[in-house]
Amino acid sequence: MTAHASHSEHEIADVDAYMVRLGEQARAAAGRMRRVDTAAKNAALLAMAAHLDQARGEVLAANAKDLERGRAGGLDAALLDRLALDDARLDAMIEGLHQVAALPDPVGEIDGLRSRPSGIQVGQMRVPLGVIGIIYESRPNVTMEAASLCLKSGNAAVLRGGSEARESNAAIAACIRAGLERAGLPEGAVQVVATTDRAAVGRLIDMPEYVDVIIPRGGKSLIERISRDASVPVIKHLDGVCHVYLDATADPDKALAIAVNAKTQRYGTCNTMETLLVDAPVAESLLPRLAEAYAAHGVELRGCERTRTILPDIAVATEADWAAEYLAPVLALRVVDGIDAAMAHIERYSSRHTDAIVTEHYGLARRFLAEVDSSSVMVNASTRFADGFEYGLGAEIGISTDRLHVRGPVGLEGLTTRKYVVLGDGQIRR
Amino acid sequence: MTAHASHSEHEIADVDAYMVRLGEQARAAAGRMRRVDTAAKNAALLAMAAHLDQARGEVLAANAKDLERGRAGGLDAALLDRLALDDARLDAMIEGLHQVAALPDPVGEIDGLRSRPSGIQVGQMRVPLGVIGIIYESRPNVTMEAASLCLKSGNAAVLRGGSEARESNAAIAACIRAGLERAGLPEGAVQVVATTDRAAVGRLIDMPEYVDVIIPRGGKSLIERISRDASVPVIKHLDGVCHVYLDATADPDKALAIAVNAKTQRYGTCNTMETLLVDAPVAESLLPRLAEAYAAHGVELRGCERTRTILPDIAVATEADWAAEYLAPVLALRVVDGIDAAMAHIERYSSRHTDAIVTEHYGLARRFLAEVDSSSVMVNASTRFADGFEYGLGAEIGISTDRLHVRGPVGLEGLTTRKYVVLGDGQIRR
Numbered sequence: 043m044t045a046h047a048s049h050s051e052h053e054i055a056d057v058d059a060y061m062v063r064l065g066e067q068a069r070a071a072a073g074r075m076r077r078v079d080t081a082a083k084n085a086a087l088l089a090m091a092a093h094l095d096q097a098r099g100e101v102l103a104a105n106a107k108d109l110e111r112g113r114a115g116g117l118d119a120a121l122l123d124r125l126a127l128d129d130a131r132l133d134a135m136i137e138g139l140h141q142v143a144a145l146p147d148p149v150g151e152i153d154g155l156r157s158r159p160s161g162i163q164v165g166q167m168r169v170p171l172g173v174i175g176i177i178y179e180s181r182p183n184v185t186m187e188a189a190s191l192c193l194k195s196g197n198a199a200v201l202r203g204g205s206e207a208r209e210s211n212a213a214i215a216a217c218i219r220a221g222l223e224r225a226g227l228p229e230g231a232v233q234v235v236a237t238t239d240r241a242a243v244g245r246l247i248d249m250p251e252y253v254d255v256i257i258p259r260g261g262k263s264l265i266e267r268i269s270r271d272a273s274v275p276v277i278k279h280l281d282g283v284c285h286v287y288l289d290a291t292a293d294p295d296k297a298l299a300i301a302v303n304a305k306t307q308r309y310g311t312c313n314t315m316e317t318l319l320v321d322a323p324v325a326e327s328l329l330p331r332l333a334e335a336y337a338a339h340g341v342e343l344r345g346c347e348r349t350r351t352i353l354p355d356i357a358v359a360t361e362a363d364w365a366a367e368y369l370a371p372v373l374a375l376r377v378v379d380g381i382d383a384a385m386a387h388i389e390r391y392s393s394r395h396t397d398a399i400v401t402e403h404y405g406l407a408r409r410f411l412a413e414v415d416s417s418s419v420m421v422n423a424s425t426r427f428a429d430g431f432e433y434g435l436g437a438e439i440g441i442s443t444d445r446l447h448v449r450g451p452v453g454l455e456g457l458t459t460r461k462y463v464v465l466g467d468g469q470i471r472r
Numbered sequence: 473m474t475a476h477a478s479h480s481e482h483e484i485a486d487v488d489a490y491m492v493r494l495g496e497q498a499r500a501a502a503g504r505m506r507r508v509d510t511a512a513k514n515a516a517l518l519a520m521a522a523h524l525d526q527a528r529g530e531v532l533a534a535n536a537k538d539l540e541r542g543r544a545g546g547l548d549a550a551l552l553d554r555l556a557l558d559d560a561r562l563d564a565m566i567e568g569l570h571q572v573a574a575l576p577d578p579v580g581e582i583d584g585l586r587s588r589p590s591g592i593q594v595g596q597m598r599v600p601l602g603v604i605g606i607i608y609e610s611r612p613n614v615t616m617e618a619a620s621l622c623l624k625s626g627n628a629a630v631l632r633g634g635s636e637a638r639e640s641n642a643a644i645a646a647c648i649r650a651g652l653e654r655a656g657l658p659e660g661a662v663q664v665v666a667t668t669d670r671a672a673v674g675r676l677i678d679m680p681e682y683v684d685v686i687i688p689r690g691g692k693s694l695i696e697r698i699s700r701d702a703s704v705p706v707i708k709h710l711d712g713v714c715h716v717y718l719d720a721t722a723d724p725d726k727a728l729a730i731a732v733n734a735k736t737q738r739y740g741t742c743n744t745m746e747t748l749l750v751d752a753p754v755a756e757s758l759l760p761r762l763a764e765a766y767a768a769h770g771v772e773l774r775g776c777e778r779t780r781t782i783l784p785d786i787a788v789a790t791e792a793d794w795a796a797e798y799l800a801p802v803l804a805l806r807v808v809d810g811i812d813a814a815m816a817h818i819e820r821y822s823s824r825h826t827d828a829i830v831t832e833h834y835g836l837a838r839r840f841l842a843e844v845d846s847s848s849v850m851v852n853a854s855t856r857f858a859d860g861f862e863y864g865l866g867a868e869i870g871i872s873t874d875r876l877h878v879r880g881p882v883g884l885e886g887l888t889t890r891k892y893v894v895l896g897d898g899q900i901r902r
Contacts, residue, residue, distance in 0.1 A: 073819065077843050150842060156864065162853050164863045169845065171875055254875055275705070275876050296898030303900035389503065398894075411893050412580060413507050415599065423592050423896030432901070433594045433892065434586065445601055445684055446705050447877040450892040462863065462880040463841050464828075466853030468726030470733035471862070 054237045061245035064200055064233050065252025068173040071230030072198040076170050080147040082225050083194055090221030091139035094186070097217050098132055104213035105182065112206050117180075125180045125206055135186045138437065142190040145436040148454045149196040152463060161469045166460040170196035172254035174457065175246045176439070177202045177268060179260040182210035188257075189218050189232045191439050195457035198231050200253065202246060204260075205238035212236065247272035257452075259440050277448060277456070279441045281367045282312030282395040284425045287384040287410070289401035290323040296422055297324075297400045298331055303424040304398070306339040310369045312441060313396050313418075313428040317364060317374040319384045322348070325377045329353055332375075341371045348377035364391045381406050388414055395443055396420065396428040417443055417450040484667045491675035494630055494663050495682025498603045501660030502628040506600050510577040512655050513624055520651030521569035524616070527647050528562055534643035535612065542636050547610075555610045555636055565616045568867065572620040575866040578884045579626040582893060591899045596890040600626035602684035604887065605676045606869070607632045607698060609690040612640035618687075619648050619662045621869050625887035628661050630683065632676060634690075635668035642666065677702035687882075689870050707878060707886070709871045711797045712742030712825040714855045717814040717840070719831035720753040726852055727754075727830045728761055733854040734828070736769040740799045742871060743826050743848075743858040747794060747804040749814045752778070755807045759783055762805075771801045778807035794821045811836050818844055825873055826850065826858040847873055847880040 054060045094101065105127040112122055148168045155165030174197045176188045185203055192199035203211045215234035222231055235242050247256050247268055256276045258268045269276050286304050288297045304315035320328055329352045336343060344359040356375070363374040364387070378384045381399075388397050398420035399410040407421045418428040428451065430438025435453030442448050448456035484490045524531065535557040542552055578598045585595030604627045606618045615633055622629035633641045645664035652661055665672050677686050677698055686706045688698045699706050716734050718727045734745035750758055759782045766773060774789040786805070793804040794817070808814045811829075818827050828850035829840040837851045848858040858881065860868025865883030872878050878886035 076845060158862060158864050160857065160862060162850075162857055162862070166880075167841070167849075277876075293898065299898060299900050307901050400898075411597070415506060416891060418892040418894060419597075420592075420894040421896060422898050423894050424900045426901035427590065427592055427894060427896075427899070428892070432588060432590060432592070434588050445889045446707075449889055450596075459875045459879055461846060462848040462858070464848060464850040464853050464857060466851060466857075468723065468729060468830075468852050469857070470729050470854045471737050471856035 067230035086225035089224035093217040104209035497660035516655035519654035523647040534639035
């Protein structure tokens with residue numbers, strides 16, 4: 043009897059041996075997936091969508107078991123909401139599979155092919171990374187998203203979801219396997235880890251012979267722990283302490299619209315603004331209008347001393363506020379003297395996720411774009427645009443705040459690497 | 473008195489504190505270097521070249537001391553050759569600085585700027601990595617090469633050369649500092665570690681707060697040790713076990729020329745062919761001609777059993793030969809049955825540096841390019857072309873056999889990362 047990722051947990055006594063088996067199967071599948079054509083990958087994605095559509099009953103029943111166990115175990119409302127599936131969320135998962143199938147295949151794309159004096163032509167071809175391990179928390183729809191992006195980019199994936207979602211993930215994994223089988227792709231192309239034993243995570247991040255890169259998705263403490271312990275390279279997203287700077291030349295209406303949208307369009311996302319910087323000459327005109335708008339949204343304001351001379355009723359912002367990722371209807375406000383002071387604040391406190399300037403001054407816009415060292419830098423746009431769909435990547439597996447390999451939203455391209463290709467007619471080196 | 477990288481070794485009692493000070497200075501300089509314009513960077517490179525030209529006497533005198541100490545210490549001839557400087561090598565270093573000054577500045581380049589349905593424009597801008605630590609062995613010209621590439625790409629560099637070259641490196645470091653000063657750039661932009669204490673390396677690779685990436689250059693054991701111990705990301709090159717496969721449809725003259733050039737043009741380089749695979753139908757016609765050509769170059773052949781039925785006088789190749797990076801006039805030969813057997817051999821034994829096919833068959837060329845998973849994959853060209861100059865990168869800091877970030881020859885672009893830039897007119901997210 044061979045090992046299947048579908049094995050229920052009680053069958054997996056030796057987690058170490060189980061993970062090595064998944065690793066071997068993934069490595070073997072990666073060699074095959076590298077060569078699979080676009081049509082076969084798309085066929086697998088569409089077959090997964092069809093299977094998920096047919097298996098709605100099973101998936102929702104499995105999810106109900108997870109929810110029941112979660113409620114009994116005292117999971118909080120936010121976690122239960124992330125865990126819950128319904129027909130609308132299944133529709134979105136199915137639609138997501140169709141969208142990824144419709145995206146261009148990055149594999150095989152050759153950039154910059156040019157002739158050299160020796161007579162050879164040199165270019166760079168996109169190829170899959172190999173085996174990608176993804177570690178995530180309770181949202182079961184991530185299972186299908188991660189599977190689809192890894193598959194379309196020609197990689198093999200090993201997916202390890204949170205234990206809260208184990209029944210849901212097993213049901214989704216069955217649809218993934220059925221889709222792979224229907225398209226004639228190896229089962230090892232996407233494997234869902236079937237044990238909730240935490241030792242499985244420790245093994246997954248420590249087998250560079252089988253896994254080429256780890257992408258953790260979840261809270262900061264999970265990601266820090268994985269980055270510290272992994273011997274496999276990690277593509278990670280830590281926190282999002284994002285800034286908007288309203289320059290003195292900003293169009294007041296744009297300034298107001300962007301500052302309100304960046305904070306209030308959603309509170310819990312990493313691209314939400316956490317600190318608003320206001321240029322001193324416009325503080326008196328803008329701050330009262332901003333305070334009124336934020337009050338209407340129920341946003342609590344915390345300001346520097348200069349802010350509080352204009353808005354005396356708000357709380358004082360402390361050092362901790364400048365560094366805070368609130369993920370909540372709370373905003374820190376600071377009055378600054380010009381772009382240099384604004385950029386100095388950003389240099390010190392930004393998590394280098396996304397920072398924006400609102401200005402009508404060409405030179406300042408140009409300076410802000412060049413000098414602010416964040417994964418996304420914006421002029422006259424809301425920080426909430428920093429995501430893969432809005433940027434046109436089609437989909438994203440996360441947002442990288444690393445510097446190496448990929449930075450910002452990670453789509454199919456971020457899941458590939460490039461090799462040099464050289465075309466000659468018998469050239470030799472002199 | 474402030475710390476200078478020029479301090480002679482006896483002044484550095486506390487290596488840990490010294491390295492932290494270099495790190496702090498590098499981090500501060502990196503913030504400045506990110507914003508420095510192309511003209512200032514080029515001025516610094518040309519000033520370094522001028523200073524090196526003026527300081528030939530001092531540099532050669534320092535090098536003579538290193539050579540004397542090396543000879544007394546029993547360094548072998550190859551190491552002494554790598555360590556030695558003369559006027560021709562100084563000319564090459566000066567010419568190298570001029571070449572890097574003439575290269576396009578990658579910083580600020582924006583790729584793929586396109587409009588999105590929301591009205592924003594999104595593109596990706598190249599920016600420096602930050603602080604780069606380079607650890608290398610006895611060749612003192614690497615000091616200037618590494619300095620020039622890191623500087624042109626807008627990074628700050630901390631350079632740690634081998635102790636054999638300490639006097640030479642100190643003399644070159646003085647030219648680097650003078651060039652930075654002349655161009656008004658911070659001294660922290662390029663710092664040469666002034667202690668030969670090995671603890672300095674241990675500290676350099678373990679201060680992610682000051683160093684963004686480590687590039688080791690040198691032997692495999694040095695690189696493996698650094699990769700294992702580093703908490704900073706490493707861009708590395710391990711070994712070069714490169715293959716050429718002569719397909720049955722290959723033009724015999726091209727096959728012969730490439731097979732001979734890939735092995736004999738230089739023996740000690742990582743892109744030298746170490747195993748030659750010959751398609752069975754042409755083995756009888758090609759192997760005797762090849763053996764004759766290799767004999768003329770004094771290359772020792774070791775063959776599989778099928779090879780030895782045609783060339784009975786050569787030694788038998790063992791499992792160890794297929795995995796060997798000889799870096800010497802030795803070649804392993806294997807007769808294979810077609811491209812699938814050739815690619816299976818490459819998949820198993822290649823170090824994924826550079827592999828080539830010689831063929832006139834369009835479909836096989838296309839398959840080899842797509843399916844061989846090496847940092848450079850070639851058709852009808854010598855593996856010896858796999859380097860930054862031949863590929864048109866202008867210069868290279870090394871060749872990466874990693875998969876993430878940069879793969880193959882690493883030029884200025886490999887020393888940068890990309891951030892997203894978003895241009896709007898007040899767009900907010902709906």
